[in-house]
Amino acid sequence: MSIHRFVQNTRLKLLSNAERKEAFDMALSTLKVCFPSQVVGNHMHNVWDACETFLVHVLAFDKAVWDWQPSLGDNAAYINMMCDCTWYLWEIGQYDEALRLLKGIEGICRDTIGLHTLEGARICVNHGSVLSTLNRYDEAGKLFEQGLRIRSELLPKDDPLLANSYMQMGNYYTAQGQVDRAVRAHKQAIEIRAKSAETPAGIMIISHFNICRSLLMGSRLDEAEAYLSKAEELEPRLDPGREVLYYRSHRLYILGNIMAARGNVKDAHAIHVESYNIRVQAGSAQYAIAASSHKIGTLLEKLGERDQAIASFRDAVSLLESVLGTAKAKSARLARTEIKLAEISSGQEAASWRARAHQHYCDAFGFEAPVEDWSQIDFDALVPPIDR
Incomplete structure (x- = not known):
């Protein structure tokens, strides 16, 4: 890879500005097709292998962008590709690298298409998700609020991207222990998503899981179990492979917590062991x-x-x-x-x-x-x- 980058930089030095721009635009048009795109609001577990294959090329391209600062023909495509990349890095636990990239693309977004865009809102959501995982809840909450505000001003009230922002706000409230506000936000997300027959099963399942965690935190166990049952009903609609294993393991994890909260420790233990085994099988x-x-x-x-x-x-x-x-x-x-x-x-x-x-x-x-x-x-x- 080091040799490849040396040759790349040597070649780029010999090009005119117009030729260099053409080279970057061609590379971007290829990479944005090769690196898997995230359906915003859903996870990428079924495409982890492809993400891993093309990650090094996306990172090399990003470094070249910063080294040469070309005038890209489609900055939105570059920003969305990097958001796909940072979401994947968040999923696999590479938080420092995700934050480094997010800081960079936020600057490019600000200087090109502007932050008051759907791409800018997506950066807020990705950035907030990473910070929330790092217990930096105050910063994450502000970013989620900013993303929701931008999307609310740009999109109709029943747009799926708005549901994604309501869900993120619900997760923020859950992390803060604000159960009632969390439940309201998650119900808003579920209501929007339930209106569309095109909503992927995985996204609906995620919404049900999130409201379950909020209800569980508030000791509203019957309600939590009811939403968990709705999530289970959707599992047959998932793609086989890592995706269905991922959601099943999380459903069992939540169910185990509900059983433990009811005082049924023996069953809770058995359920968590099953969840653990599925996670190992799925390569979580x-x-x-x-x-x-x-x-x-x-x-x-x-x-x-x-x-x-x-x-x-x-x-x-x-x-x-x-x-x-x-x-x-x-x-x-x-x-x-x-x-x-x-x-x-x-x-x-x-x-x-x-x-x-x-x-x-x-x-x-x-x-x-x-x-x-x-x-x-x-x-x-x-x-x-x-x-x-």
């Missing part, structure tokens, strides 16, 4: 598999299976440590699991896990000195609601 991101391992550990602890619980928590730690990079999201997740290991271990081992948890907490939030009162910290709140 390590963060998702680690969340399942952590959840299984908490349920095993409640069942009195201390040694098995420790093993499950250790598996979660190993999975998290295998994630490339040093993202703050990784440190936050490690801190949550390590504090559980400290609580159920004994002696020097407990002290070691506690020290690791405290250090990872400081790493996640940029603290240089230990926190004065660790008992005030809700370690479960360090991860997004989707992984709790």
Whole structure:
């Protein structure tokens, strides 16, 4: 790849400005077809392999854009392709890289087609989604609000993109513990999406999952289970492969949480084990598999299976440590699991896990000195609601 870039730069230096522009436009027209496009509001799990194949080429093209700053013929196409790319990076847990790219395309969008566009709103949604995963909820909320405002001014009231913004606002309210506002926002999204026969099944399922999490947080278990049943009814309409496995694993994860909230710990454990197995089979991101391992550990602890619980928590730690990079999201997740290991271990081992948890907490939030009162910290709140 380094040789390819050297040859590319050498060749570009020999071209006139007009020839260079033609080369960039031709490369963009090819790449935007090759790199899978996201249906906004849906996930990209069934096209991860293609995303991985063409990611390096998109990143190389993006670097060339910044190196040469050409006058692209279709800036909107470039911005949308980079939004597809950053969404994929978010799905696989590469948050730092996604943020780096989003910062760049926001500047290009501002300088070319303007931020008060559907592309600008999409950047807000992608940026907010990454920040929300990193527990930067205040910043994420402002971006979601900005995206909703832009779309509200540009689109009719029943447009699917508006539903996407209502859903993101609902997720933000859930993360903030504002259950009633979250439920209202998710119902707005569901109402818009239900009006169109063209709404993909996956998008409707996502909406049902999101309102389930909000209702579960508010201990409205019967309502949550009703929406979860609606999601299950839609599963036969999903494409076979990774997509159906992804949604099934999340449905079971939520169902397990509902069972646990009802006090049915044994069934909750069995359901979470099934969710974990599906995630492994589907090749889900390590963060998702680690969340399942952590959840299984908490349920095993409640069942009195201390040694098995420790093993499950250790598996979660190993999975998290295998994630490339040093993202703050990784440190936050490690801190949550390590504090559980400290609580159920004994002696020097407990002290070691506690020290690791405290250090990872400081790493996640940029603290240089230990926190004065660790008992005030809700370690479960360090991860997004989707992984709790």
